Structure formats: structure tokens, C-alpha cells
Amino acid sequence: MNLFNLSLKFNGFPIEKAKNLLGSIHKIDDSELKIHIETKKQDIVSFHLEHNPFYRRFAKDVNPLDWSSIPVMTKRQLQQPLSERLSDGFSKKNVYINKTSGSSGDPFIFAKDKFCHALTWAGFVDRYNWFDLDFNTSKQARFYGIPLNKTGYYKERFKDFLSKRYRFSVFDLGDAQLEKNLNIFKNIKFDYINGYTSSIVQFAKYLQRNNMVLNTMCPTLKACIVTSEMLFEEDKILLETQLGIPIINEYGAAELGLIAFQNTKNEWIVNTEDLYVEILDENNRVLPYGEEGRVVITSFYNKAHPFIRYDLGDIGKLSKESTPNKPILETLVGRTNDIVKLPSGKKSAGLTFYYVTKTVIEDGGNVKEFIIEQLKLDTFKISYSSGYELSEEKLITIKNVITKYLEPNLTVLFERKTALERSARGKLKQFKSYL
Numbered sequence: 001m002n003l004f005n006l007s008l009k010f011n012g013f014p015i016e017k018a019k020n021l022l023g024s025i026h027k028i029d030d031s032e033l034k035i036h037i038e039t040k041k042q043d044i045v046s047f048h049l050e051h052n053p054f055y056r057r058f059a060k061d062v063n064p065l066d067w068s069s070i071p072v073m074t075k076r077q078l079q080q081p082l083s084e085r086l087s088d089g090f091s092k093k094n095v096y097i098n099k100t101s102g103s104s105g106d107p108f109i110f111a112k113d114k115f116c117h118a119l120t121w122a123g124f125v126d127r128y129n130w131f132d133l134d135f136n137t138s139k140q141a142r143f144y145g146i147p148l149n150k151t152g153y154y155k156e157r158f159k160d161f162l163s164k165r166y167r168f169s170v171f172d173l174g175d176a177q178l179e180k181n182l183n184i185f186k187n188i189k190f191d192y193i194n195g196y197t198s199s200i201v202q203f204a205k206y207l208q209r210n211n212m213v214l215n216t217m218c219p220t221l222k223a224c225i226v227t228s229e230m231l232f233e234e235d236k237i238l239l240e241t242q243l244g245i246p247i248i249n250e251y252g253a254a255e256l257g258l259i260a261f262q263n264t265k266n267e268w269i270v271n272t273e274d275l276y277v278e279i280l281d282e283n284n285r286v287l288p289y290g291e292e293g294r295v296v297i298t299s300f301y302n303k304a305h306p307f308i309r310y311d312l313g314d315i316g317k318l319s320k321e322s323t324p325n326k327p328i329l330e331t332l333v334g335r336t337n338d339i340v341k342l343p344s345g346k347k348s349a350g351l352t353f354y355y356v357t358k359t360v361i362e363d364g365g366n367v368k369e370f371i372i373e374q375l376k377l378d379t380f381k382i383s384y385s386s387g388y389e390l391s392e393e394k395l396i397t398i399k400n401v402i403t404k405y406l407e408p409n410l411t412v413l414f415e416r417k418t419a420l421e422r423s424a425r426g427k428l429k430q431f432k433s434y435l
Contacts, residue, residue: 002136007162008121013096018118022126025273033272033325040300041276045070048306052087055306072284072296072309075100079108079368082305086111090304100254107357107367110255113304119274120257127261131223131248133192139220140165141185143195143203145355148404166190170199171405173339173347178206182217189220193243197229198339199349204235204242215244225250229350230332251332253312256297260329270318270327274300277327278309279318290320292331341435342407343378350431356401357430366390369420374433381413385420 008015028036045064048055058077062069078085082092095111112120125135142165146156160167166188168181181203193200207214215221224243227250239247249268251260259277260270270277276298279287287293295314299307319330340348353372370384382398384390390398399412 003162003164004135007159008118012114013118013121014115015118015121018115018122019125021119022122022273030325037272037276037324041067041298044298044300044302044306045308047303048087048308051089051303052085052306054085055308058306059308070309072280072311073306074311075108075313076368078110082109082111085305087304087306095304098254107370110307111305112255112302116274116299116302116304119301123258123271123273127250127258128225130261130263131192131246133223135163138164138191138222139189141188141190141193141195142167143170143193143199145170145196145349145352147355165194168195168199170196170349171352173199173202173349174345175206178203182207182212182214185214185218188218190218191220192222193224193245194227195225196349197226197231197235200224200226200239200243201235202339202347202349204239207242208238213242213244221245223248227252251329253297256299256307256310256312259295259297260332268329270322270329272325272327276300277318277329279316280311289318289322290330292317292333295332340374340406340431340433341377343409344407346407348406350433352405353431355405356398370430371420372431374431374435375413376411377435378409379411379413381415383415383417383420385417389416390414 005015025036042064045059045062049059049062049064058073059071062071064070082097086092086095090111090113092111095113096117097109097111099109100107121135128135128138140163142160144167146167146169147153156167159165166184168184169177221243223246224239225248226239231247231249236247236249249260249262250258251268252258256275258271259275260268262268278296278298279291279293280296281287281291281293292315295312295316297307297310297312299310315333316329317331319328322328340350340352342348357370357372366387367390368385368387370382373381373383375381380402395414398414402410402412
């Protein structure tokens with residue numbers, strides 16, 4: 001039964017319509033694709049200038065036919081109530097709403113219209129098919145976090161059931177838990193692994209220490225898809241060796257969907273079907289292929305909320321082998337996360353703090369930026385910039401959530417700052433360990 005497709009349809013996401021559009025885009029001749037992309041760029045700018053009051057105020061005196069006149073938008077500029085950013089005819093009741101992970105340090109709530117969100121899923125389905133993986137039938141070993149509040153927890157578990165996923169915890173990466181994970185692989189016929197890079201790397205290191213290769217114990221495994229964090233070459237070699245399967249690099253963002261996906265030729269293919277990806281310098285000038293700069297993206301089909309020349313907060317480079325019809329992402333300097341080490345000996349993924357910081361993300365956009373630093377084995381410091389001080393009640397809530405996701409008796413310090421220190425490239429790393 002196609003439970004994945006049925007669940008999307010049940011929730012109002014027209015997946016079949018999205019797949020049909022994606023198929024028609026794939027049929028566009030290479031000679032016409034560049035014209036198609038230019039048309040979609042102009043169309044989405046014109047739409048939001050006409051139907052989105054927020055974007056009209058933001059993009060004053062622009063010419064949709066002159067792309068260089070279109071301003072670059074940042075996450076900081078989107079940190080205001082969602083209701084003030086929606087297009088005419090859209091409300092919180094008829095859109096898909098989510099929060100960014102805050103991995104760049106600038107969290108906010110966003111919206112996508114339901115067709116746009118369905119198109120995002122259609123893109124993932126298409127890319128997974130490159131490796132003979134099917135969302136409806138392939139069994140996934142999922143290394144992701146999960147909300148620990150009752151509602152969020154069971155919602156994710158239900159989604160896992162519909163999507164044929166078994167979720168492994170990233171909140172505990174100690175050897176005892178990793179041994180339990182291994183036993184599950186021995187007893188379930190998984191088709192592929194998907195999840196946070198650092199968590200899967202920790203599992204691979206456990207296998208290496210014990211001189212084991214995963215696909216000898218779970219021979220049904222076809223591939224491993226890593227996402228959300230950087231994949232370094234030495235880690236890729238480790239994963240290939242200890243998992244015994246192809247390693248696929250995925251690059252995406254919650255607010256945009258799939259940005260790039262590695263193909264069977266080891267090329268990191270940029271999504272041109274529903275996104276337009278640019279690499280810009282510090283003066284917002286487009287850089288030639290082969291030069292490193294800011295990753296700036298336009299979403300062609302999101303009519304509910306504008307993401308037009310949107311600075312994602314990552315630094316990347318397109319290969320010199322790229323063409324307008326086939327851009328290839330060569331390198332990405334972005335959301336890397338350390339491993340959290342705790343007094344009990346427990347280890348957790350740095351992205352655990354995504355679930356912690358969700359407690360301070362507010363629709364009104366009070367918290368502008370945050371970073372979390374591990375000063376000692378039992379001491380963490382949360383620095384944040386905001387319109388006003390977080391209340392004592394909010395600080396207690398954050399401490400309680402940290403206890404729930406990590407462990408008790410940790411010292412958590414808070415410091416409100418007017419601005420947070422960024423790297424020379426302008427990046428704000430969400431978590432940093434000094435251990």
C-alpha cells in the first residue's frame with residue numbers, strides 16, 4: 001500500500017499533480033530550459049509584488065525583468081510574525097507551517113503553500129529513484145532527532161509508520177546504545193539509512209572499533225543518505241568502509257526543500273526544477289563557476305511566502321563543470337556540528353540543540369540569534385541576542401528541556417548580547433564545544 005502518497009493526499013498536499021509538473025519540467029529541451037528558468041524567476045517576483053504586501057515593502061522599485069535589481073533577503077529580515085509575511089489569500093489554516101532548524105543561528109517560522117510542499121516531496125521521490133529507493137516501499141533506518149513531548153513524539157512516530165521508517169535515537173550515541181542499534185540492523189531488512197551525518201559517523205566508528213561491516217549483517221542495505229551536516233571526505237571513506245554501501249550526500253533546507261543531491265556519478269546535482277541557486281560575493285554580485293561565496297536561493301513555486309534571492313547562511317561553490325542546465329555543487333561550507341560529550345559518558349549529536357532551541361523560537365521574532373557553547377563537560381553557555389530579556393520562566397523551561405534531551409545536573413549559563421560573534425565568512429555556528 002502506498003501509505004506515503006496517501007498521507008500526503010489526506011493532508012491536502014497534491015502529490016500526483018506535483019509529480020506531473022516535475023515530469024513535464026524534465027521533458028523540457030536543454031535549449032529551452034534556460035528560457036524556462038528565466039520565466040519562472042520573473043513570474044515569482046511579479047506574483048509576490050502583486051500579492052504579498054511584505055514583499056512589496058521589502059522590494060521597492062524593482063524590475064522583475066532585471067534580476068540584479070532584486071534585493072537579497074536574509075533570515076533576519078524574516079524574523080517577524082508569520083501573518084505579516086503571507087500572501088493574499090493565504091492564512092495559517094491553508095498553508096504548511098514549520099520552523100527553520102536555527103543551524104545558522106537565525107531561527108524563524110515559515111510557510112509554504114500546499115502545492116509547493118508537495119513539489120518538494122516529488123523532488124525527493126525523484127532523486128531517491130536514482131538509487132532504486134521508493135518512499136512507499138523501501139524500509140528506512142532513520143538517524144534523526146525526535147521531540148520528547150508527548151504530542152510531538154507520537155506525531156513523528158506516526159509519520160515514521162506511514163513512511164516505513166525505523167527511528168534511531170541521536171540523543172544517545174554511547175557504545176551501549178550503538179550495540180542495541182546494531183542488533184536492530186541484524187533483525188530488520190532495511191533498504192537504506194538516512195540521517196544526520198555526525199550520528200551515522202559515530203555509528204561507523206563503533207563498527208570500526210569492533211571490526212565490523214554493517215552490510216554483512218544487514219545485506220538488504222542499498223545506500224546511506226547523509227544530510228543536515230557537512231560530510232568530510234575522511235568521514236565519507238569511513239562510512240563507505242564500515243557500512244559497505246554507497247554514501248549519498250544530500251543538501252537541503254526546511255524552508256526550501258531539496259537543494260542538491262548526489263547522483264550515481266558522484267556529482268552533487270543542484271535542483272533546478274523548483275529552485276534557482278546563485279553563488280554571490282559580499283556585494284551581492286554573482287560569482288563565476290569555481291569561486292566560493294554565499295548560497296542564495298529563489299523558490300519558484302512558493303506563492304504563500306516569498307523566498308526570493310534568499311541568503312541561506314551557507315558558503316558554497318559551484319563546479320567549473322557546471323552549466324545553467326546542470327549546475328553541480330562542488331563544495332559546501334555550512335552547518336557542521338560537533339558531538340556533545342556529557343559527564344555520564346553519554347554522547348549526543350550537536351543537532352540535539354535544535355530540539356532545545358525550538359523552545360526559545362517565538363513567532364514574534366524576539367530571539368534574533370543564538371549560539372551554544374560547551375565550556376566544560378557539565379557546563380553549557382547559551383548566548384543570545386533579542387529584543388528583550390528572556391523571562392525567568394522561559395530560562396527554567398530551557399533548562400528543563402536540556403535535562404530531558406541530555407541528562408540532569410548540567411550547568412546552563414545564559415548571556416544576552418547586543419550582537420554575537422561571527423566567523424570571517426559571516427557564519428554563526430550554532431553549537432561549539434571547547435572540550
